[in-house]
Amino acid sequence: MGPSDSDLIDRWRGAPAPLLGLLHAFHDRDGHLSDEALRAVAEGLRVPLADLYGTVSFYHHFSRKSGGRDAPRVCDGPVCKQRGSDVLLAELEGATPMPCAGRCDEPIPVLRGGQVLVGTPGEGLRAAPTPLPPPNPAEGEECCFAHVREEGRSTLAGYGGAYRALARARELGPEALLEELDASGLAGRGGAGFPTARKWRAVREAPGGPKTVVCNADEGEPGCFKDRVLMDHDPHAVLEGMAVAAAATGATRGFVYLRYEYPHTQTVLERAIDEARDELDDFEVCVRRGAGAYICGEETSLLNSLEGAHPFPRNRPPFPVTHGFEQTPTVVNNVETLASVPPIVERGADWYAGLGLGEQRGTKIISLSGDVRRPGNYEVPLGFPLHQLLFDWAGGPEDGRELQAVTMAGLSGGFLGPDDFAATLDEPCLRSRGSFLGAGGVMVFDDRRDMVDVARQAMAFFADESCGKCFPCRIGTQRLTERLAGTAGPTAPDAWRKEVHAIGETMAQVSACGLGIAAPLITESLLRLFPERVDEALARR
Amino acid sequence: MTSPAEHRLLLDGESVSFREGETLFELARRHGDAVPSLCFDDRLEPLGACRLCVVEVEGQARPVASCTTQAADGMVVRTMTEALERHRKALCDLVVSENPAGATIDPLRGSASQELAALAVRYEADGGRFAGARSGASRTDDPNPMILRDYDHCISCYRCVRVCSEQQGDDAITVGGRGFATRITTEFEGPLADSACTFCGQCVQTCPTGALADRRALRHADAPGELAATRSVCPYCGVGCSLDILTKGERIVGVQPAFDGPANEGALCVKGQFAWEWVQHPDRLATPLVREDGELVEASWDEALDRAADGFREAARAHGREAVYAVASGRAPHESAYTIQKLVRTCFQSNHVDNCSRA
Amino acid sequence: MAGLAATLGRGAMSNPLEDMDKPDVIFCIGTNMTEAHPVAATRLKKAQARGATLIVADPRQIPLARRADLHLPLRVGTDVALLGAMAHVIVREGLVDEAFVAERTEGFERLRDHVASFTPEWAESITGVAAADIERAAIAYGRAERGAIYYTLGITEHICGVDNVQSLCNLVLLTGNIGRPGTGINPMRGQNNIQGAGDAGALPNNYPGFQPVTDPNNQAKFERAWGVRVDLEKGMTKVRALERAGEKIFAMLICGENTVVSDPDADHCRRALESLEHLVVIDLFLTETAELADVVLPASSWGETDGVFTNTERRPQRVRAAIAPPGEARPEWWIVSQLARRLGAEGFEYESAAEVFDELCSLSPTYGGLSWELVAEGRHHWPVPEAGHPGTPVLHIGEFPRGRGLFATPSFRDPAEVTDEEYPVWLTTGRRLAHYHTRTMSGRSAGPEFLVPEEVVEVHPADVTAWGLADGENALLSSRRGSVVVRVAADDTSPRGTVFSSFSFSDVPVNVLTGSGYDPVTDTAELKVCPVRIEPA
The missing domain is CATH 3.10.20.740 (Ubiquitin-like (UB roll))
Structure with a gap:
């Protein structure tokens, strides 16, 4: 017998952002979310039952069927697909597919209840720790990864025993701290690239409160797995980054919004929070686990999800810096951004800025996966040549293979072809080539891969993950998927191109959030790089 | 300032x-x-x-x-601009591609039901361009006789969900699922009668495609005659909601709320919205009745009025003018109450008149 | 309405409906607003969503109570004790608006002494509401920037209806929550034109526009207007008239009321009508009441008649004919005028509803500035004393019609009948959302019939078991006046020991049971409280 309904409700009712936590408590206790559980939660938190039902149905991972929570979910992200996730899926009884689960640097991840296993077709499942980043091939200076490979780094003792950067930040005071951060050039590493100091200053100057710091750990972009390694192996860096943000902005409460697919990380973070109670002082940090929704990586969806509302993105303005969590001023930063903060505070803006190449300031972690010899997370100087990363650091393709394309920004940046490998890894250069760096996921496809089918999978992912709020994205991702799959739309190449361009153009121009704006980069880059492949596919229909 | x-x-x-x-x-x-x-x-x-x-x-x-x-x-x-109109046409084509019947919707479905149809005409959207799978599945299994849930026509604008929450405060319906598979639903996908729905019909009246439709009115979709609207006020409670009585010829075929109604600002409740069929119910009295040999039988107005007047005169003659009493209705218009009190006060010189407010 | 008329000088909603979004504290008592006035309730829900505090006093867990920030589940008929204790707390906590009390009220010292012993603990022993909750409610209302009170028949349909209203009025006067937007004391009128029927003079004590019949000036005014002698003596209330049917009253004209189903003590009521020598009924249907008549005159209905309704917020609005009435049916004003002419009266030569309404306006100070043309816009709240007047959305700004607001000093007394060994259960009656009154209208419409096809008596699930009843089975409900058989519905809306039913279904004539007493001032029946016995049938 687990805890009773009222035990669970009493435990969560007064807690900050209680809804997701309470739903997980029922989900974990019962193995699914029953009608009775939803009724109890609705009554316990005084939320409308229909709303609660709708919100629960939005997420992938809340199961409404008995035993559903513990049924295996097999990652069928683009790289796992290459490794045979379809076969593994067929091998495991009762298994269902899940979108990219953020472990693209090792065999196929399988989520079973509260556990992440990895598996290979024919070889079953095994437990495996989160891989550390490969050694930095250039032995160049790193920021986030400088200490991540050290034994015991995830404990406070291993972290150095104290939050020294936080102490220095308090010494400096908010004004000097913000100036330092501004001079470092640190900008959002989750994809949007907004200057961190400007964001913090806006929150600091915003009226109202209590102010909030949210760590966006909903690493849902396919092909991205950098935040997981930071949180699992260097959680105190992330927490200290949050605490520095709180010191700079006057925030008194913090949340780590963690994607569902990282259950182990929750344990690591909560242990770290316990250890760091004295360091954090009266800055209260809680971990809240998502439930499987790519859109919740979008900061306003995330805030809605955290509040227990339907996770549609919000209209902006107003922005989270003035109207964030519960309509109070809120910093939302990515894990990597926050983990970069303590080294910057300790070693200074000039040091960090100097890590970049040319005019670029600082570093960026690239999650590299797919058809290269040494996949993994690499922290590169901004402005680093893509070719060098692919071929020198990661060892290039297997013998006898050629690389035909890589994705950028996970999937959101579309494809780059061999002609683009000369690009450098920074936003100005990549945007000039019609793509962007984003969260730094790069998936590699060699000449075995059917790029039209890869594009179809990518668009199907966006269609599955479209929240359904805005028309161009909700219908457009569906229509583009159908056209890539050949289930609807014209078959004559000119007509096909015309429709795909027209849908894509309108999506890119008028969609309400980044998902719908970015998704057509898949079709546009496919048509630019692989026009003959498209024609061949159409000819087969 | x-x-x-x-x-x-x-x-x-x-x-x-x-x-x-x-x-x-x-x-x-x-x-x-x-x-x-x-x-x-x-x-x-x-x-x-x-x-x-x-x-x-x-x-x-x-x-x-x-x-x-x-x-x-x-x-x-x-x-x-040309670009904006191009995007609008693309959006309209996308919406109509999953709702090709949207251009031919009976106006009896609801106040806003013609909005998509009008845009389809404006942007010449016939559902051909961008054709593909259609979202939404009509809930033909919902037995309620008031709200048709014809989600084949749903375009996921969420006006119904929003009006139910923001305007009506009932939160009976919600957005289920996501993306193209989004659907409008109650908790646990049940019929409306099992939900918090109060059948106010606000969702019906804001639906821009007629996906939510007035089942009472739709029965008259094929009735002959031009559809006309007469502004009036609801006959039920004391709130005084303004509404339009929809008619075809001499038949009431529906009610729609008046969005500029000062008391209701477009809101109605289940009675005002859906309970109007009594007006033309066959039970309505259509001729005066007088009691003959213990039975009520039909009579002409002259006979009936004479009988009525004679009875009052006789009572007053036999028992005094204070023997006559009148009760006015709180349901009928002022002119009814006014004439009744005037009749008592002038014909019988008493104040023996009241209305039904004490009941 | 008499309660308000005595203390403030005007018996009507003080504030307009649009003000319902404006208060920061809303106190609803004796009003099942989401079911009886659903569209008004949407405004309260919005106010609450915007952050207003909602306090609901009601014996049952009605939908409004489930939404409330604070629910005070008082025992039926104990409102005076609850409200007296709230006044006590407001005084004790120093929440009295002293400037308002000094400037605009009279009798404060008397009230202060009167409520001194009405402690929350004393009230708890009578009402069953926790003393701490009574305090919370009083303090919240007392501290409100804009506190508004809403009530309906749950306050007035008691033998102490006037006491209840005056107790509420005391809270208003103590805190100065009146005469400003978003405040006030607001009785919600139950029927579409019940306000208008009173406005039009269908009252035994008032001419149109609430001009007392006992005032010789008014007598002179109406004699001049109508050209006949009129009486200076008040008439009987309907309740008294029914009581004295066959001994003093021998002929009756009943217009649009199904008296034998809607009125209390239905058996007595039927006997009263049967004892008349002459009964004329004007109605839309052959109701149970019309079946007793000597003459039944068919009226044109809503949708077939031009006219004016005045809603609960004192707003006259036009209704319009959209179709022709069935057969020979005619507007009531025409029928009544024809009858009056046959009785030899002059001044009934009306050609249209407009002429009738304009005559009403010409004789009523509250409608003085209105006309048939003007009410088409529906934008005025009466009083509209003269042409060009913008109307009066908020009453009591600056001054009360009676001058100063009067603190009354009501004391709690038991209902006319209290539970005992023979009748151990409280029955309370009310409305259901889907139906209206005696279902002459809603019962002939498919939607409401689908939702509520039959009457039930709601019994708390624990009582269902305790009393040997069964959910869905019939029970025999008896009072000192009669008994009815009704199906049991297990439902935790009502507290243990109290059962609920509506009076909408003539096959379950709940009003056979009610009618234990009447308010001595208004003659309003105690429909909300009736001790009964309930047993398996």
């Missing part, structure tokens, strides 16, 4: 003033009403979902939804 006249921006080349807090959509609507929308309802918080109302604002990388963008001093706004 700044006076409204001090706020100005450039709208399609013309300098116009705007009110503090006014959105570009509201502003554009005051100046020509040509910017389309499907998810907008005056009474609801703007959602920015359909994106048909996008406009160009100088300095913005992409068009912005005018319904969620507040006017600001010095903005340069364009509402009718």
